[in-house]
Amino acid sequence: MSEAAPIRPIPADQVGEWAYEADVVVAGFGVAGAAAAVGAAQSGADVLVLERTGGWGGAAAMAGGFIYMGGGTPVQKACGFEDSVDDMKAFMKAALGPGTDDAKIDVYCEGSVDHYHWLADECGVPFKMSFWGEPGWEPPADDGLQYSGGENSAPFSTTIRPAPRGHIPQMQNKRESAERGGGYMLMKPLTDKAAELGVRSEYDMRVQALIVDADGRVVGLRAKQYGKDVDVRARRGVVLATGSFAYNNQMLESFAPKMVNRPAASIEEHDGRAIQMAQAIGADLAHMDAAEVAYFCDPQLFTRGILVNGRGQRYINEDTYPGRVGQATLYENQNQSFVVIDEAAYEEGASRPTATPELRHRPTWVAETVEELEAEMGLPAGALQSTVEVYNRHAEQGVDPLFGKKAEWVKPIGTPIAAIDMRGLTGGFTLGGLRTSVDSEVLHVTGDPIPGLFAAGRCTAGVCAGGYASGASLGDGSFFGRRAGISAAKN
Secondary structure, eight states: OOSSOOOOOEEGGGOOOOSEEEEEEEEOOSHHHHHHHHHHHHTTOOEEEEOSSSSSOTTGGGSOOOEEOOSSOHHHHHTTOOOOHHHHHHHHHHHSOSSOOHHHHHHHHHTHHHHHHIIIIISOOOBOSOBOOSSSSSOSSSOSEEOOSSTTSTTGGGTSOOOOOEEOBOOSSTTTOGGGSHHHHHHHHHHHHHHHTTOEEEOSEEEEEEEEOTTSOEEEEEEEETTEEEEEEEEEEEEEOOOOSTTOHHHHHHHOGGGTTOBOSOOTTOSSHHHHHHHTTTBOEEOTTOEEEEEOSOHHHHTTSEEEOTTSOBOSOTTSOHHHHHHIIIIISTTOOEEEEEHHHHHHHHTSOOSOGGGOOOOSEEESSHHHHHHHHTOOTTHHHHHHHHHHHHHTTTOOTTTOOOGGGOOOOOSSEEEEEOTTOEEEEEOOEEOBOTTOEEEBTTSSEEEEEEEOGGGBOOSOSSOOOTTHHHHHHHHHHHHHHHHHHHO
16 A cells, blocks of 8 residues: 555646656556667657666566467467457457457557567567467466467357467476566566666656646656655656556555455555556546456366355356456355365366466365265255256266356266365456556546656556456556557657
């Protein structure tokens, strides 16, 4: 949570001395900030990055590393998958809504292959031409492609041609060097490229407020460095890229109350400061209630069983993207969930490779019959029995008419039977933030761009309006971060 109330904008004529100065000033050195810095520098601007911590990276450097790209990237083609811009658009608009910014998704999809080449060819981000096709939050080794949004599962696969779009930068010794995973292997080349282009950086700089001239144009930032207020001038534009508000409980209580005290895949610096600073000069917001929600169980297990809620009823197809499972659990089922699985399926799942062994929970209850398990779980008599009976009746034919689970994962549940207590085991990060244009201009509540102010990453409302796909944050952070830098440089 932020340490102080948001500071109102500072009139430029009250600035006594500019401690630093650049054409483009970027607040935050995570993926959006790094992409903005490179984009601005490649456009000929003198760039200065202000980072709150002691080094670059942010949440991105600690992420699994998925970047959502498609439309026929070299990795997709090398792995034998056909994809089109239209299929990518259709999936994103269906899966990331409701209320997606379709113009933003359109430019994102149309520019996706170019963005891949920018990352790989211009910035040096490495990708391995190999595909991981098993259930999981991410590949257990260094494969470069995976289904990361439920594209190949119901309901999307029935109407939209599926293609995997989760691209992961190649890493070495993943399990032994987790701190240098896919996210690090995205950030290191980006920040190296920024340095090569002459981008300057100042650390331990916590941005406090925007500096605005008499015409309402953003001309700089006030930051606190080593306990002292310093003013930084931006001759062309300011780019905000300081992350989400997952660690600001006051903002969560106002906008996304179910996420209070549930931060995950986030860092404490994500306190919403940039959002509040821009709000103070009239910036509009969008989708502040939206969040990515992780379900803290290994998909190798729950894909092979069934997921039931607090009433013992199934509520989703278990082979879908686990982030959809998390959202359905928290938002639609009061965070009440159990994995019901038989011994053979559990042992099979536990024997498969995984990137998340810490999420491979032992059963909470084990019984010889469904009736006994139901009683031990404290469910209403007959509730789980009827759920399993209906599931098994259709599973004998290899089908799931209720939720459309793929035949390869539909098998009758036998005995002994177990349940894993997953109640309350969800967490995530916010997806809403500043409303921006396709060129990453921050928009005023009137709909007009705020002169001199740009933003990207999780402090903005990006391509996700409600739903999520792994890679959407690093994807739209880097894509619209680059556009923010280019726009600011040309401003």
